[in-house]
Each structure stands twice: as C-alpha cells, then as structure tokens.
Amino acid sequence: AQKVTQAQTEISVVEKEDVTLDCVYETRDTTYYLFWYKQPPSGELVFLIRRNSFDEQNEISGRYSWNFQKSTSSFNFTITASQVVDSAVYFCALSATTSGTYKYIFGTGTRLKVLA
Amino acid sequence: KAGVTQTPRYLIKTRGQQVTLSCSPISGHRSVSWYQQTPGQGLQFLFEYFSETQRNKGNFPGRFSGRQFSNSRSEMNVSTLELGDSALYLCASSLAGRGSTEAFFGQGTRLTVV
Numbered sequence: 001a002q003k004v005t006q007a008q009t010e011i012s013v014v015e016k017e018d019v020t021l022d023c024v025y026e027t028r029d030t031t032y033y034l035f036w037y038k039q040p041p042s043g044e045l046v047f048l049i050r051r052n053s054f055d056e057q058n059e060i061s062g063r064y065s066w067n068f069q070k071s072t073s074s075f076n077f078t079i080t081a082s083q084v085v086d087s088a089v090y091f092c093a094l095s096a097t098t099s100g101t102y103k104y105i106f107g108t109g110t111r112l113k114v115l116a
Numbered sequence: 117k118a119g120v121t122q123t124p125r126y127l128i129k130t131r132g133q134q135v136t137l138s139c140s141p142i143s144g145h146r147s148v149s150w151y152q153q154t155p156g157q158g159l160q161f162l163f164e165y166f167s168e169t170q171r172n173k174g175n176f177p178g179r180f181s182g183r184q185f186s187n188s189r190s191e192m193n194v195s196t197l198e199l200g201d202s203a204l205y206l207c208a209s210s211l212a213g214r215g216s217t218e219a220f221f222g223q224g225t226r227l228t229v230v
Contacts, residue, residue, distance in 0.1 A: 037221075043204060043223045043224040044206075044222055045206065045208075045221040047218040050216075050218050052216065091159065095216070103149070103164060103172050104151075104159075104161060104219065106151075107158070108158040109158060109159075
C-alpha cells in the first residue's frame with residue numbers, strides 16, 4: 001500500500017525562526033517520486049521540489065532545503081529564516097506505480113503559520 | 117505561458133442536481149488529473165486522462181465522471197449531488213502524467229452543495 005504521513009497538522013513559528021516539516025512515506029515500489037507542494041490561501045498547489053527514489057542527495061534552494069532518507073522513508077522540508085509569506089499549507093506527495101500507471105498520493109498537509 | 121485554468125471558481129448547487137467543471141491545462145500538456153480536497157479527507161485522486169482516455173481512476177462512485185477533449189481540455193461531471201460532495205476540486209496538468217514529472221495545479225473550483 002502507498003501512503004504518505006504528515007504528522008504535524010499545524011505549526012506556528014515566529015518570523016525568522018527555522019521550521020522543519022516532516023513527511024514519512026510508504027511504498028513497495030523501488031522506483032518512485034516524492035514531491036512537496038505549497039498551497040497558499042488562493043488555492044492552487046505550487047510545485048516546490050521533486051526527488052526520485054534513486055537520488056538521495058539533499059537539496060537546497062534559497063531558504064528551502066530538503067532531506068531525503070530512504071533508510072527512514074522520510075522526505076523532510078526545512079524553511080530557514082521563515083517569513084510571513086511562507087504561511088500556507090504544505091503537502092508532501094508520493095508518486096508510485098499502481099496498476100501500471102502513476103498517480104499522486106498526498107499527505108494530509110501541514111498548515112504553517114508564520115507570525116510577524 | 118498560461119497556467120492551468122479552472123472554471124468556474126465558485127459554484128453553489130442544490131442536492132440532486134448535476135454539475136460540470138472545466139479545466140484547461142498548460143499548453144502542450146497531455147495529462148489532466150482531478151482531485152477532490154475536503155477538510156476531512158484531504159486531497160483525493162479522482163481520475164486521470166491522457167490523450168482523451170481515462171488512464172487511472174480513484175475510489176469514487178460512478179456519479180463522478182470525466183472526459184478529455186482532443187485539445188487536452190478536460191471536464192468533470194458530478195451527477196445527483198450530495199451534501200458530501202462539497203469540496204475544492206483541483207485539476208492538475210503534466211506533460212505525460214508518468215509520475216516522474218511535476219504536476220501543475222489550477223486554483224480549483226469550490227463547489228458548495230446545499
């Protein structure tokens with residue numbers, strides 16, 4: 001079975017604090033893809049990053065960084081020096097083959113509130 | 117490059133009615149997927165269309181159906197609406213929908229069933 005768990009329902013931080021959003025996934029597939037999306041109040045999901053199962057390199061993009069660890073089936077997302085504009089719901093998603101085609105399986109999301 | 121466009125943005129319908137939602141994908145994208153987002157269930161996959169064919173389907177009743185046209189635009193239909201169908205319906209497009217490429221989402225259609 002494929003599953004994504006985001007245990008943190010809501011996190012509140014004060015601006016400039018660092019914050020880590022956790023994501024744990026389950027899949028039996030050897031080839032799979034992991035994603036993070038941001039959903040601002042406007043509603044659309046904004047793509048942040050994709051990582052395939054063969055690439056465990058961590059990635060940094062500005063204030064954002066991602067830590068992928070296959071040993072713990074985790075793909076965590078850290079925002080450094082958070083800003084109010086980072087306030088949104090963040091979704092972790094898994095894409096793995098089911099019945100020969102891929103579909104996204106989303107976690108329940110983590111609502112991040114950054115207070116000024 | 118225009119993003120994914122969903123129309124209408126908001127809808128209010130009465131129980132028992134039917135509704136059609138529209139999605140125009142990014143130019144060149146051939147895969148269109150639909151998701152239902154509710155506070156209780158989160159984001160749930162409805163179905164995916166690729167080159168006018170339904171390629172994958174989630175666990176939703178037959179009241180939920182869709183189609184894709186030759187220009188890749190897609191429509192989703194819900195018949196005999198129930199109160200529980202109230203949700204944000206999101207459409208996502210991707211180049212080939214093979215899971216290895218990121219999906220781009222529209223702003224969604226917020227459906228309220230009264």
